[in-house]
Amino acid sequence: MQLQDMSKAELSAFLEEELAKYEDFKGRGLSLNMARGKPSDEQLRLSHKMLEAVGADDSLKDADGTDCRNYGGLDGISSAKKLFADIFGTSEKEVMVFGNSSLNIMYDMLVKAMLFGTGNGAKPWKDCGKIKWLCPVPGYDRHFLITEKLGFEMINIPCDENGPDMDMIEGLVANDGSIKGIWCLPMYSNPTGITYSDEVVKRMASMKTKADDFRIFWDNAYCIHHLTDTPDTLLNLLEESKKHGNEERVYMFASTSKVTFAGGGIAAMSACESNIDYIRSMITVQTIGYDKINQLRHTRFFKDYNGLTEHMKLHAKLLYPKFKAVSDELEKELKPLGIGSWVNPNGGYFISFDSMPGCAKKIVKLCKDAGVVLTGAGATFPYGKDPEDKNIRIAPSFPPIEELKLAAELFCIAVKIASAQKLLDE
Amino acid sequence: MQLQDMSKAELSAFLEEELAKYEDFKGRGLSLNMARGKPSDEQLRLSHKMLEAVGADDSLKDADGTDCRNYGGLDGISSAKKLFADIFGTSEKEVMVFGNSSLNIMYDMLVKAMLFGTGNGAKPWKDCGKIKWLCPVPGYDRHFLITEKLGFEMINIPCDENGPDMDMIEGLVANDGSIKGIWCLPMYSNPTGITYSDEVVKRMASMKTKADDFRIFWDNAYCIHHLTDTPDTLLNLLEESKKHGNEERVYMFASTSKVTFAGGGIAAMSACESNIDYIRSMITVQTIGYDKINQLRHTRFFKDYNGLTEHMKLHAKLLYPKFKAVSDELEKELKPLGIGSWVNPNGGYFISFDSMPGCAKKIVKLCKDAGVVLTGAGATFPYGKDPEDKNIRIAPSFPPIEELKLAAELFCIAVKIASAQKLLDE
Numbered sequence: 095m096q097l098q099d100m101s102k103a104e105l106s107a108f109l110e111e112e113l114a115k116y117e118d119f120k121g122r123g124l125s126l127n128m129a130r131g132k133p134s135d136e137q138l139r140l141s142h143k144m145l146e147a148v149g150a151d152d153s154l155k156d157a158d159g160t161d162c163r164n165y166g167g168l169d170g171i172s173s174a175k176k177l178f179a180d181i182f183g184t185s186e187k188e189v190m191v192f193g194n195s196s197l198n199i200m201y202d203m204l205v206k207a208m209l210f211g212t213g214n215g216a217k218p219w220k221d222c223g224k225i226k227w228l229c230p231v232p233g234y235d236r237h238f239l240i241t242e243k244l245g246f247e248m249i250n251i252p253c254d255e256n257g258p259d260m261d262m263i264e265g266l267v268a269n270d271g272s273i274k275g276i277w278c279l280p281m282y283s284n285p286t287g288i289t290y291s292d293e294v295v296k297r298m299a300s301m302k303t304k305a306d307d308f309r310i311f312w313d314n315a316y317c318i319h320h321l322t323d324t325p326d327t328l329l330n331l332l333e334e335s336k337k338h339g340n341e342e343r344v345y346m347f348a349s350t351s352k353v354t355f356a357g358g359g360i361a362a363m364s365a366c367e368s369n370i371d372y373i374r375s376m377i378t379v380q381t382i383g384y385d386k387i388n389q390l391r392h393t394r395f396f397k398d399y400n401g402l403t404e405h406m407k408l409h410a411k412l413l414y415p416k417f418k419a420v421s422d423e424l425e426k427e428l429k430p431l432g433i434g435s436w437v438n439p440n441g442g443y444f445i446s447f448d449s450m451p452g453c454a455k456k457i458v459k460l461c462k463d464a465g466v467v468l469t470g471a472g473a474t475f476p477y478g479k480d481p482e483d484k485n486i487r488i489a490p491s492f493p494p495i496e497e498l499k500l501a502a503e504l505f506c507i508a509v510k511i512a513s514a515q516k517l518l519d520e
Numbered sequence: 521m522q523l524q525d526m527s528k529a530e531l532s533a534f535l536e537e538e539l540a541k542y543e544d545f546k547g548r549g550l551s552l553n554m555a556r557g558k559p560s561d562e563q564l565r566l567s568h569k570m571l572e573a574v575g576a577d578d579s580l581k582d583a584d585g586t587d588c589r590n591y592g593g594l595d596g597i598s599s600a601k602k603l604f605a606d607i608f609g610t611s612e613k614e615v616m617v618f619g620n621s622s623l624n625i626m627y628d629m630l631v632k633a634m635l636f637g638t639g640n641g642a643k644p645w646k647d648c649g650k651i652k653w654l655c656p657v658p659g660y661d662r663h664f665l666i667t668e669k670l671g672f673e674m675i676n677i678p679c680d681e682n683g684p685d686m687d688m689i690e691g692l693v694a695n696d697g698s699i700k701g702i703w704c705l706p707m708y709s710n711p712t713g714i715t716y717s718d719e720v721v722k723r724m725a726s727m728k729t730k731a732d733d734f735r736i737f738w739d740n741a742y743c744i745h746h747l748t749d750t751p752d753t754l755l756n757l758l759e760e761s762k763k764h765g766n767e768e769r770v771y772m773f774a775s776t777s778k779v780t781f782a783g784g785g786i787a788a789m790s791a792c793e794s795n796i797d798y799i800r801s802m803i804t805v806q807t808i809g810y811d812k813i814n815q816l817r818h819t820r821f822f823k824d825y826n827g828l829t830e831h832m833k834l835h836a837k838l839l840y841p842k843f844k845a846v847s848d849e850l851e852k853e854l855k856p857l858g859i860g861s862w863v864n865p866n867g868g869y870f871i872s873f874d875s876m877p878g879c880a881k882k883i884v885k886l887c888k889d890a891g892v893v894l895t896g897a898g899a900t901f902p903y904g905k906d907p908e909d910k911n912i913r914i915a916p917s918f919p920p921i922e923e924l925k926l927a928a929e930l931f932c933i934a935v936k937i938a939s940a941q942k943l944l945d946e
Binding site for chain 1: 556558559564568569571572574575576577578580587588589590591592593619620621623624627631634635636646662665666669670777781782783784805806807808809810811812813814
């Protein structure tokens, strides 16, 4: 029986039962953190051998002879540019390889747009008055934090299984020149797990924008993070944009943070050549170059794109059972009751759960009080404000599977309690 | 005989002789680059063993248990904070360890001052109208490039063997609130090799500034790069500033770029705790954290500050003969002629040469045409403009010593030619 169909008396009995289970859980002294998408120990061990891919008896030269120990090579070493060109599906001339954090690159690109504009002769955004920014929701809290800090007015864009609402986006960007860009996590999105449809990508590439310095921040963080044998596919935004002469609107980002080591990986961006030329001229003011030895370490370890995809299969093998453990529990415990919805993604790092409206904060608190920390409710929305208080991001990667099962069990109990209390209060 | 004392006829004969030597050099097909302060192959090899300081069978945990493979630890790992606290002569709470580039940290700090101000409630510099910046000259081209790019008006401050002209600085900063800061390379300065005297440091610490968000960018790049057994000493600016309640004006920077690998090192800053708290709150928007594995690699390799200073002695052993080769040639060839001045530094990476006024560009061009690339004349001044066209930065570290001797020989010939031509033209 669905929870909505229960009488008050049935609901009360149901609630009492779940509260008893909850108290039992509280007594177990759990201490689990599912707040962030952290790789597990087993996943990290997949890359330990990379630490020996460069060594003391090594020339430390890239295949083209570049000495990775010394200054120079702002763009990244050739082998790393090649690897990321294959990841992005673009050319080496359209790639720069940076330091350890793609988030930092995104921040840098926005800071440069603010202070210097997006290209030679473009007006710095700091001199453009109020800047607005489109935020498909639910989305990645750290994206939103950057645009909040920069003082942009963030506009929520609802998403469905195909990606963000393109009718809404097209209408907004065509008429409002103060809208300068959009955050996109186009593949196995954080947190919803969905991948943008071909139509969404094509409309992003072709849409008319009033601001001629509009930028799509295409954070392709999970483009190689497939979980199943039936991976999603994503159209190449840069290629699509070229068909309409809109290639300068595209900034694509990726990293190996969840491929090798979180924080010890390498990150890159891809954009059209004129953008790359401009970005290089900006970056050259800021640094002499990034860590080429770590770039070499990575390309020696993976050899090529094929080696990288084989490595990702090892991650999937470790991750898939964890995603399945959570979704199995949700299917078993919540589906029959009709008190929530979620997507079982084909890749990425998260399961996005939508509770009944007004229950997310309560569910997160119930879990926390019983020793399971989830991403804060609201975090997946700009300003931390989920207008319906219903979205919760579940990050199953880090805990060992037995603990994860317990956490999922507790989560379902918390959802049941919050849902029953809400229905009783109505 | 000094060149100035020669008759025109003597000068002409002298010039002819040197031009003949020059043509001979040109015929040798030299190809040497002394433009940047790059470590040599032998120096870089001193750190190859560091690449094995962490390995595949390793826990990759810092002494305090921090897992360096995963997210977290924005400040840097404890052992790295300790090492840099010892380098700076400050406490671990006053240190943050970042990525591979101290220049990038300086850039970030200026960008943050522009967009958000220097502390909670401080006015962003972008809203302060014209910003002026003090630039002790000659100085580091990459410092000046950052402040030029940000649109600051740079003011040249002359230096002598004690550091910048403090009378001038005190007069300026006391009366002009648009002067927001100063670049300092206080020890073995780039390029002059001098170290600021105690009096200069004390006056920097105690001076009154009209701007209450005035910042001293104390780039202590060469603080452990001694060349001789009689190293210079530098007073601790942060400690001195505390005596006057001026500690918030101090940002100190250092890195291992010329200690381990150029671009593959680690960089840090030190500042008072209130500054560090504010900076942390800014950086947390920009990145989840820096490369902790590379931090661990460094602290495992050096063990502690003592290990680091022992390592620096190995560098000195390789570098000192190169500095001596250049200064011996200058002493032998130029001193008797009275056509230039230079400092033989106790540390750092450069010999700063002052030619007769109006000769630097010509000397650099003569060298280049004969196959020896020097730092561009003028580069050591803001906007690349040396008002007297006399300063040339010589970077002796990179070439093998035999090539260096040839380059120094050529350099002296070029100085002689340019000086004689100048005197003949007068």
